[in-house]
Amino acid sequence: MGALVDFIVVGAQKAGTTALFDYLGDEPGLALSDVKEVHFFDDENLDWTSPDYGRYHARFPAPDGRLRGEATPIYLYWPQSLERIRAYNPAVRLILMLRDPVQRAWSHWRMEYARGVETMPFARCIREGRRRLFDAEPWGHHREFSYVERGFYGEQVERLLQLFARDQLLILQSDDLRADPNRVLAAVRGFLGLPSRPPAVAPREVHVGREMDYGSTLTPADAEFLREIYARDRARLAALTGLSFN
Template sequence: MAEDLRVAFIVAGVQKAGTTALFDHLGEEPGVTLAATKEVHFFDDEARDWDAPDYGAYHANFPPADGRLRGEATPIYLYWPGSLERIRIYNPGVRLVVLLRDPVARAWSHWRMETARGAETHPFAWCIRQGRQRLFEAAPWGHHREYSYVERGFYGEQIERLLGLFPQGQLLILRAEDLRADPGVALGSVRGFLGLAPGGAPARREVHVGQDGPAGSEPTAADVAYLRGVYAHDQDRLAAMTGVRYR
């Protein structure tokens, strides 16, 4: 595979944490060329032959190579089993950007999205407790694309796995809250990480805000307290590796 065809960076996580806004910002960078659509879903595609993957099919999602950095954003890669391992085989030198968001707020936003889509019919309280058992009836075992409200928030576990495959210098962690509050600073970090030329501050983007449902509701105090307890140990792991902690 020609070196200049390889995708140089991937926004690999996490869902509901501002990856669409970052993708849109990067689409305005002169030194970058992005996939035609966000979320290529190549490395999490279980229907592909991973003993002999067709990277030509992956590269078909991008404009012809022109010397600019190629990148894409598929936030499930950090969570989905095998995805990071497949990315490492494809390009061991790839740079990975991960946006994190308060895992409780992320789980709530995820549930609202699936409810609005009609994929979820159960209340949030049930989903984050009894509903987690549904993942053990899924394939791959223990994972689910829609019902993984709680599981996708175990950031420490996922980052630990990532750092077991890639050097820390190939990982940039951003907080969704920081990207939203000051996109210029956040994008400056991404430019530096990718070796892009400095640029101006972009306009703040509000992507998908207000599009999830049901509207006008919030998680209960009991649900928040429950999830804080569920995530407590994992948050310790995350803080030890990255310095990032939510509550």
């Protein structure tokens, strides 16, 4: 099968994974995929009884001693993706970027609205709009309309930790990357076993949302509605990781 990919940024969408991937592109000890999001382990068109990993490896530079990695943030959320990753490389290291789930949902909606994929207002999407996932395939999951569902971090991390050892997972926060990228990158280097480097990175903005009229705002009522939805899962995440979004 050849040299395996060493690490994967598995989530979460709209939580700074693009910025992290951009920063990691400057690390001399890393060989990243030719695109940020490879979308291999969430590909439902593949024969997962006998997957062609050669197609996956073709997205990376030839093995040259550097660690190979990619960032496809849907992997945390999409059914069977983590199980497929474990079947591929049970020793892989996983990086998880998290963001306040309310802000993540709002940012996700803005992206889909700007792309023209979404036409409903945010308030409706996080309420009755969630019914659209009942008609999705796989059932209950949707690549675009999963504004609320992707924010159940506790449930998703619990599933991840049933498949991988805790020391294979590094959890980071998007706010920390924005405020102090050098500290976050130092944590990543330590996690991946790379040599330490002096702080030399200036904060950068990557993949900022479009400025346009979205026709919606994140209202206090919407934020409170989502916080109530996430309350139990937030406690679950805190129990698993010690991480809490206030």
